[in-house]
Amino acid sequence: MLTCDARDTWTQFLEYVKKRCSLTAFENWLSPIKVLNSSAEEISLEVPNIFVKAYLLDNYKRDLCSFLPVNVEGEPAISFVIADQAERKTPVAPPKPAASPIIEEVAPYELKLNPSYRFDNFIEGASNQFVKSAAVGIANRPGRSYNPLFIHGGVGLGKTHLLHAIGHYVQNTHKKLRVQCITTEGFINDLVDSLRNKSVDKMKRFYRSLDVLLVDDIQFLQNRLNFEEEFCNTFESLINQNKQIVITSDKPPGQLKLSERIVARMEWGLVAHVGMPDLETRVAILQHKAEQKGLKIPNQVAFFIAEHVFSNVRQLEGAINRLTAHCRLLGQDVSEELVEQTLSELFQTAPKQRVSVENILKSVSTVFEVRINDLKGTSRTLKIAVARQVAMFLAKEMINDSLVMIGASFGKTHSTILHACKTIENKIKKDDSLKRQIALCRRNIEH
Numbered sequence: 001m002l003t004c005d006a007r008d009t010w011t012q013f014l015e016y017v018k019k020r021c022s023l024t025a026f027e028n029w030l031s032p033i034k035v036l037n038s039s040a041e042e043i044s045l046e047v048p049n050i051f052v053k054a055y056l057l058d059n060y061k062r063d064l065c066s067f068l069p070v071n072v073e074g075e076p077a078i079s080f081v082i083a084d085q086a087e088r089k090t091p092v093a094p095p096k097p098a099a100s101p102i103i104e105e106v107a108p109y110e111l112k113l114n115p116s117y118r119f120d121n122f123i124e125g126a127s128n129q130f131v132k133s134a135a136v137g138i139a140n141r142p143g144r145s146y147n148p149l150f151i152h153g154g155v156g157l158g159k160t161h162l163l164h165a166i167g168h169y170v171q172n173t174h175k176k177l178r179v180q181c182i183t184t185e186g187f188i189n190d191l192v193d194s195l196r197n198k199s200v201d202k203m204k205r206f207y208r209s210l211d212v213l214l215v216d217d218i219q220f221l222q223n224r225l226n227f228e229e230e231f232c233n234t235f236e237s238l239i240n241q242n243k244q245i246v247i248t249s250d251k252p253p254g255q256l257k258l259s260e261r262i263v264a265r266m267e268w269g270l271v272a273h274v275g276m277p278d279l280e281t282r283v284a285i286l287q288h289k290a291e292q293k294g295l296k297i298p299n300q301v302a303f304f305i306a307e308h309v310f311s312n313v314r315q316l317e318g319a320i321n322r323l324t325a326h327c328r329l330l331g332q333d334v335s336e337e338l339v340e341q342t343l344s345e346l347f348q349t350a351p352k353q354r355v356s357v358e359n360i361l362k363s364v365s366t367v368f369e370v371r372i373n374d375l376k377g378t379s380r381t382l383k384i385a386v387a388r389q390v391a392m393f394l395a396k397e398m399i400n401d402s403l404v405m406i407g408a409s410f411g412k413t414h415s416t417i418l419h420a421c422k423t424i425e426n427k428i429k430k431d432d433s434l435k436r437q438i439a440l441c442r443r444n445i446e447h
């Protein structure tokens with residue numbers, strides 16, 4: 001029997017976590033978990049797969065302990081039940097594929113992967129943890145967890161790295177599986193070649209014989225109507241046979257200019273976002289890359305670089321390459337001075353100068369879940385009023401401008417700003433959760 005209390009503690013846990021993780025992470029990982037049973041000593045949870053269990057424990061063990069019963073070892077007392085595979089079919093059941101007439105052997109092929117794009121040298125941080133665990137999960141059980149996995153995010157943030165890492169892993173651990181990694185351009189070129197050579201059937205057979213298909217940069221399929229249809233057929237044929245597909249893109253499926261049919265197919269599985277790593281992760285990436293090149297960077301210098309190079313990981317690599325070259329040529333050790341000399345063109349405007357009221361409002365609106373227009377408005381609802389005061393507080397702290405100017409950007413007087421700052425300063429002395437929310441806003445604004 002499920003008691004009211006059990007539901008309450010789990011709901012409270014979810015409410016707490018919801019404010020601290022991305023919406024995608026929440027919907028993909030936490031929403032599918034069901035409370036089966038509970039007592040004062042233990043709670044029983046049903047998870048769709050072992051992978052969700054690991055995610056929950058890896059990321060929220062401490063929080064779970066605060067909300068749920070704890071066992072003698074001080075661990076959350078949860079018994080997990082893995083939902084029956086059969087119950088977890090894709091929401092729209094695809095039509096059954098026609099029996100395949102292919103008996104002919106498919107030609108051997110070459111799998112081209114970047115040898116250095118592996119899981120073990122992919123540095124994890126809050127911005128890519130979700131997508132990395134999804135990728136690892138899929139590499140462990142191709143075709144049996146989320147299908148397709150759709151990875152999207154900006155340039156140079158590690159999408160191709162993860163795609164190839166899945167390829168390496170599958171190749172090494174599931175030796176019998178046929179895995180291929182292609183760029184969307186590569187797929188189109190293949191199709192053009194085979195049309196020219198009248199060997200389209202052979203090409204179709206090849207792609208449809210795969211167990212794992214990794215497709216990089218699907219955005220290049222936009223405006224290529226004829227190719228889109230063939231891609232969609234290949235896609236459906238593989239998915240219908242429970243063959244794994246992983247796709248990367250610079251945008252989420254819904255923003256791609258592709259047919260509704262293919263967008264819907266891409267949304268069937270798991271859509272995961274990869275973002276820019278935060279400062280600490282950037283430092284870890286820098287240190288890791290430097291180590292690989294045999295370069296020693298003092299931590300302080302690594303922070304200095306990471307603070308200035310913040311738009312993508314490829315630029316961080318560029319910085320390390322340049323530094324390595326200079327140090328070798330000049331026979332010098334890495335110092336802040338040398339870094340400044342060598343990397344000045346790479347360095348972008350310091351984060352502090354980029355902070356604007358708009359940035360602050362955007363971040364506060366996301367973290368506090370209120371609309372920007374409400375923050376700018378006059379509503380006195382407690383939730384909105386607190387969020388608005390936080391925005392003012394952050395503006396005073398983070399923008400190097402007079403109180404009068406800051407007040408003007410909010411359409412308020414300088415004394416309103418001062419009052420808001422005092423109120424928030426007092427509140428955070430007593431309210432840890434508010435303090436954490438403000439820290440989160442600050443981090444979002446800075447990076």
Ligand code: ADP
Binds near residue numbers: 128153155157
């Ligand atoms: P994208 O495909 O998203 O444009 P890439 O996968 O090509 O980006 O990544 C750009 C470079 O940054 C690659 O050399 C990759 O190894 C490196 N990189 C990106 N993210 C990470 C990470 N989290 N840890 C280590 N290296 C990374």
Ligand code: MG
Binds near residue numbers: 161
């Ligand atoms: Mg790429």
